[in-house]
Amino acid sequence: MDLTPWEKVKLARMPLRPTGLDYIERIFTDFLELHGDRYFGEDRAIVGGIAFLGDLPITIIAQQKGRNTKENITRNFSMPHPEGYRKALRLMKQAEKFHRPIICFIDTPGAFCGLGAEERGQGEAIASNLAQMMLLKTPIISIVISEGGSGGALALGVADKVYMLEHAVYAILSPEGFASILYKDSSKAEQASCDMKLTAQDLLAFGIIDGIIAEPQGGAHNDFQTMAQNVKTVIDADLQEMLKVPMDILLEARYQKYRKI
Amino acid sequence: MNKNPFKSKQYATTEIYRAKPQDMERPEDERPNVPQGIMTKCPNCGKVIYTKLLLKNFKRCDECSYNFKVLANERFAMILDEGEWLEFDKHLTTKDPLSFPGYSDKLVKTQTVTGLVDGLVTGTGKIGGLPVMLGVMDAAFFMGSMGTAIGEKLARLFERATKENLPVIVFTASGGARMQEGIFSLMQMAKVSAAVAKHCEAGLLYITVLTDPTTGGVTASFAMLGDIILAEPGALIGFAGPRVIEQTIGQKLPEGFQRAEFLLEHGFVDQIVPRDQLGRTLGTILRLHSGVDKEI
Numbered sequence A: 001m002d003l004t005p006w007e008k009v010k011l012a013r014m015p016l017r018p019t020g021l022d023y024i025e026r027i028f029t030d031f032l033e034l035h036g037d038r039y040f041g042e043d044r045a046i047v048g049g050i051a052f053l054g055d056l057p058i059t060i061i062a063q064q065k066g067r068n069t070k071e072n073i074t075r076n077f078s079m080p081h082p083e084g085y086r087k088a089l090r091l092m093k094q095a096e097k098f099h100r101p102i103i104c105f106i107d108t109p110g111a112f113c114g115l116g117a118e119e120r121g122q123g124e125a126i127a128s129n130l131a132q133m134m135l136l137k138t139p140i141i142s143i144v145i146s147e148g149g150s151g152g153a154l155a156l157g158v159a160d161k162v163y164m165l166e167h168a169v170y171a172i173l174s175p176e177g178f179a180s181i182l183y184k185d186s187s188k189a190e191q192a193s194c195d196m197k198l199t200a201q202d203l204l205a206f207g208i209i210d211g212i213i214a215e216p217q218g219g220a221h222n223d224f225q226t227m228a229q230n231v232k233t234v235i236d237a238d239l240q241e242m243l244k245v246p247m248d249i250l251l252e253a254r255y256q257k258y259r260k261i
Numbered sequence B: 001m002n003k004n005p006f007k008s009k010q011y012a013t014t015e016i017y018r019a020k021p022q023d024m025e026r027p028e029d030e031r032p033n034v035p036q037g038i039m040t041k042c043p044n045c046g047k048v049i050y051t052k053l054l055l056k057n058f059k060r061c062d063e064c065s066y067n068f069k070v071l072a073n074e075r076f077a078m079i080l081d082e083g084e085w086l087e088f089d090k091h092l093t094t095k096d097p098l099s100f101p102g103y104s105d106k107l108v109k110t111q112t113v114t115g116l117v118d119g120l121v122t123g124t125g126k127i128g129g130l131p132v133m134l135g136v137m138d139a140a141f142f143m144g145s146m147g148t149a150i151g152e153k154l155a156r157l158f159e160r161a162t163k164e165n166l167p168v169i170v171f172t173a174s175g176g177a178r179m180q181e182g183i184f185s186l187m188q189m190a191k192v193s194a195a196v197a198k199h200c201e202a203g204l205l206y207i208t209v210l211t212d213p214t215t216g217g218v219t220a221s222f223a224m225l226g227d228i229i230l231a232e233p234g235a236l237i238g239f240a241g242p243r244v245i246e247q248t249i250g251q252k253l254p255e256g257f258q259r260a261e262f263l264l265e266h267g268f269v270d271q272i273v274p275r276d277q278l279g280r281t282l283g284t285i286l287r288l289h290s291g292v293d294k295e296i
Helices: A007-013 A020-027 A069-074 A082-098 A115-119 A124-133 A150-153 A175-182 A186-195 A200-205 A223-244 A247-259 B021-025 B050-055 B072-079 B103-114 B148-164 B180-199 B241-250 B260-265 B276-290
Strands: A031-032 A046-053 A056-063 A102-108 A138-149 A161-165 A168-170 A211-215 B039-041 B049-051 B087-088 B120-127 B130-137 B168-175 B207-216 B228-233
Touching: A007 A056, A007 A168, A020 A046, A020 A056, A020 A102, A046 A082, A046 A223, A056 A082, A082 A102, A102 A150, A115 B148, A115 B241, A124 A150, A124 A186, A124 B168, A124 B180, A138 A150, A138 A223, A150 B039, A150 B148, A161 A200, A161 A223, A168 A200, A168 B180, A175 A186, A175 B180, A186 B228, A200 B260, A211 A223, A247 B180, B021 B276, B039 B050, B049 B050, B072 B120, B072 B130, B072 B180, B120 B276, B130 B148, B130 B207, B130 B276, B148 B168, B180 B207, B228 B260, B228 B276
Parallel strands: A056 A102, A102 A138, A138 A161, A138 A168, A161 A211, B130 B168, B168 B207, B207 B228
Antiparallel strands: A031 A046, A046 A056, B039 B049, B087 B120, B120 B130
16 A cells, blocks of 8 residues: 555554554553662553463553543543653563563654653653663563654663664654754645655665565555554564573664664 | 044954854755854853854853854863874764655765765873763754664774774764664664674673753763763753654743753762863763772
């Protein structure tokens, strides 16, 4: 299905599109949600926990959009605060301790830009995740399921394998923000979305992501079950491979993955 | 007695012209074409200062302590022991990975005006006799925005430092990510943080000095990863820009929000160091980590 970058942006933002929890419910069993960063609070923009993938325990971190307006408000439209990133890191370090692979579902317009977020060190929270994910001694797979909004997305996106769904987008800024800065006109967002090269196809061509996960005809929202199955197939295949690789080799490959960009 | 009209002294009372970040956005013919002045005017209190004296005073106004912007090469000279210092990767420039319209032209213009190849100078020298690797960002170049050139230079700096067992000091100054390099700029955050992480794992010291302004992807990566984080007084340091936050919350920002002092109170900065004490402070930190003065 040939969509323009702008059409993909709009599709990625569609409220009907499957969210992190929709994948968790269909791919994993016995999901145990774990809350809080242990220092400040519980950020519902990020859902984290442990579950079984078949009979393999996995740590899952998902940026979570609301499935209705009320839920969106509770989840801050999946725009995390520092405590969300710190919760993610806490759970990822726990995964390392127990030798559990980590699966991250990325879906965010960006890290939240409010007063509290700055007061509690949004920059430091993201930076910490970037550095520490690079050293985690356990396999990590990150999947951009809809919107990958800048540093707020990358903070869950330092992994051994990074995938994007066929119509997902991943960018330094929203096209509106980009147009506002470079073209001095936020209504030129459509043109920005072309110039920015933010589609899954662009990122694969650049060697920035490892693969694209096909969506059902018309988009993921048309068939949640098939979409989840496509994701599961990729995760299963990758983990089977990665669990055989010695950790020092995996870590060096993870380093080089970003080093070469 | 009347002053001799033919002997009246006229001083140039304009600021030193440096291509200011906003000038980069203006077409060339609209930019002020002011030559280097003997005198500089403080934009804060209006005092007129001999430029040479200003440089001796760490580019700080002796009247109101306003911190003038420091160019990368000026900072190297201020911080490192006199004598040779070696610059790394002097010609490393971006490959314009998105082939972004108009970017390569703008790059050439900026390089010509600033004399810099990109917004970061890296090298090695000594502070108080102790060897150190140094990186200094320069906000005159595309507002210090980080793209592939800065990312690559920093990764190389940290890798070299890891190999040679040396501490790293980075002076940050940035408006965020280099938009024209898109997703490549975003990935530099991960790339540099990774090199920092490896340097850290090797047990080596990393000091950041946050200068005005330090924002966006730089704050959300290497700027906040120092073992010790120093900041210049009054520096604007944050993740999101103030205007974006104001728009998000629909209110004016509190007084002093995102300034170095605010970060100190909220627990994110180890010390705020005035410019005239910076060299001494860095020297002390290096000595504390060098194992040289080990006798009790």
